Amino acid sequence: MTTITLRNLRKEFDDVVAVNGVDLTVRDGEFLVVVGPSGCGKSTTLRLLAGLETATDGEIRMDDRDVTGTEPKDRNVAMVFQNYALYPHMTGRRNITFGMNATDSFTDEEIDRRVAEAAETLDITDLLDRKPQAMSGGERQRVALGRAIVRDPDAFLMDEPLSNLDAKLRIQMRAELTRLHAELGTTTVYVTHDQTEAMTLGERVVVMDDGEIQQVDPPQALYDFPENRFVAEFIGDPAMNMIDVAVEGGVAVHDAFRIPLPTGEAGDGKNVENGTAAESLADPEAGDRRKAVLGVRPEDLHPARDRPDLGETTFDATVEVTEPLGDSLLVHCSVGDATFKMGAEPRSSLEPGGTVSVTYDPERLHLFEPETGEAFY
Numbered sequence: 001m002t003t004i005t006l007r008n009l010r011k012e013f014d015d016v017v018a019v020n021g022v023d024l025t026v027r028d029g030e031f032l033v034v035v036g037p038s039g040c041g042k043s044t045t046l047r048l049l050a051g052l053e054t055a056t057d058g059e060i061r062m063d064d065r066d067v068t069g070t071e072p073k074d075r076n077v078a079m080v081f082q083n084y085a086l087y088p089h090m091t092g093r094r095n096i097t098f099g100m101n102a103t104d105s106f107t108d109e110e111i112d113r114r115v116a117e118a119a120e121t122l123d124i125t126d127l128l129d130r131k132p133q134a135m136s137g138g139e140r141q142r143v144a145l146g147r148a149i150v151r152d153p154d155a156f157l158m159d160e161p162l163s164n165l166d167a168k169l170r171i172q173m174r175a176e177l178t179r180l181h182a183e184l185g186t187t188t189v190y191v192t193h194d195q196t197e198a199m200t201l202g203e204r205v206v207v208m209d210d211g212e213i214q215q216v217d218p219p220q221a222l223y224d225f226p227e228n229r230f231v232a233e234f235i236g237d238p239a240m241n242m243i244d245v246a247v248e249g250g251v252a253v254h255d256a257f258r259i260p261l262p263t264g265e266a267g268d269g270k271n272v273e274n275g276t277a278a279e280s281l282a283d284p285e286a287g288d289r290r291k292a293v294l295g296v297r298p299e300d301l302h303p304a305r306d307r308p309d310l311g312e313t314t315f316d317a318t319v320e321v322t323e324p325l326g327d328s329l330l331v332h333c334s335v336g337d338a339t340f341k342m343g344a345e346p347r348s349s350l351e352p353g354g355t356v357s358v359t360y361d362p363e364r365l366h367l368f369e370p371e372t373g374e375a376f377y
């Protein structure tokens with residue numbers, strides 16, 4: 001069992017800062033997912049952990065060992081890659097055991113025992129005597145996982161291991177990875193650009209952008225309480241609506257609507273750490289009126305006639321386009337100069353050009369600073 005600690009980790013490639021001062025603790029036995037857009041530095045962070053890149057600055061510890069400068073083979077971690085990295089001319093078994101007696105000095109009996117165990121766990125016994133070209137993508141990735149688990153490493157490091165699989169197989173392998181983790185309990189760091197993968201696999205999720213950590217939280221907390229605009233827009237599909245407003249006397253004001261904001265105590269569902277939401281809304285420097293970006297997820301907006309329980313507070317918008325998604329209808333709307341998306345019942349009779357009265361769950365509204373993007377409500 002292993003805790004991994006990164007302290008002020010930094011990696012520069014010439015004039016590119018790929019990882020810019022990352023502080024992170026991966027807990028013992030945790031499945032931690034690192035997610036972010038292309039180029040955000042997630043693969044470099046993982047490669048630094050594996051020892052495949054050398055840190056420009058900072059520290060990597062595994063339990064109480066400082067491994068910042070140690071060779072990959074001395075870290076006892078197992079990496080699983082997107083492209084499987086199997087040797088084409090070797091059987092599944094050889095791919096799994098390659099190098100084991102040389103570097104780890106296992107006896108032949110021990111190797112056979114471990115391969116049999118791993119093959120059973122991953123249901124790949126039939127593949128052991130086949131070469132990769134006679135395996136499907138999913139089977140190849142299972143063999144690659146087999147190679148990782150026979151070594152009984154202190155940590156698994158996985159770099160987009162499912163992204164070469166088709167959508168259906170990806171969902172199946174996701175469930176399999178969760179099962180495998182529950183069975184083995186090995187500390188795992190998993191990198192992906194796919195937010196659904198991050199949300200379904202991660203016990204905690206790290207969102208990265210531009211070489212820096214934006215937020216670390218369990219998936220639902222990340223979704224419900226994004227700490228900044230980047231996280232709010234990156235997590236969730238379709239993305240959170242963002243509308244420029246002014247906040248005045250506890251009301252979000254737009255040319256075309258006014259939304260009273262709940263001003264309850266901190267902790268009752270708002271993004272407010274201390275004091276009351278009302279206190280958080282008042283900006284000492286901006287006085288009574290301050291600019292803000294109002295964030296609301298499409299599924300937290302509703303045609304008023306579908307949700308009478310949400311009360312009287314509604315505003316009228318124009319239906320622009322409707323997109324049937326099967327289990328819901330995504331309605332693109334406009335109000336004044338603002339546009340937004342709203343979730344509706346799948347067979348709602350909303351026609352483009354028509355007017356819809358919109359209601360919302362007031363507890364699920366977010367406000368962000370226009371300049372910094374920080375959430376303040």
Ligand code: ATP
Nearest residue numbers: 013016017018037038039040041042043044045193
């Ligand atoms: P992707 O999902 O596209 O792989 P990523 O989030 O994993 O992206 P990294 O691969 O870590 O991002 O890259 C972070 C930044 O560092 C990018 O700007 C990339 O171009 C740069 N970079 C990565 N590796 C190197 C390298 N070997 N030499 C120069 N620049 C590099």
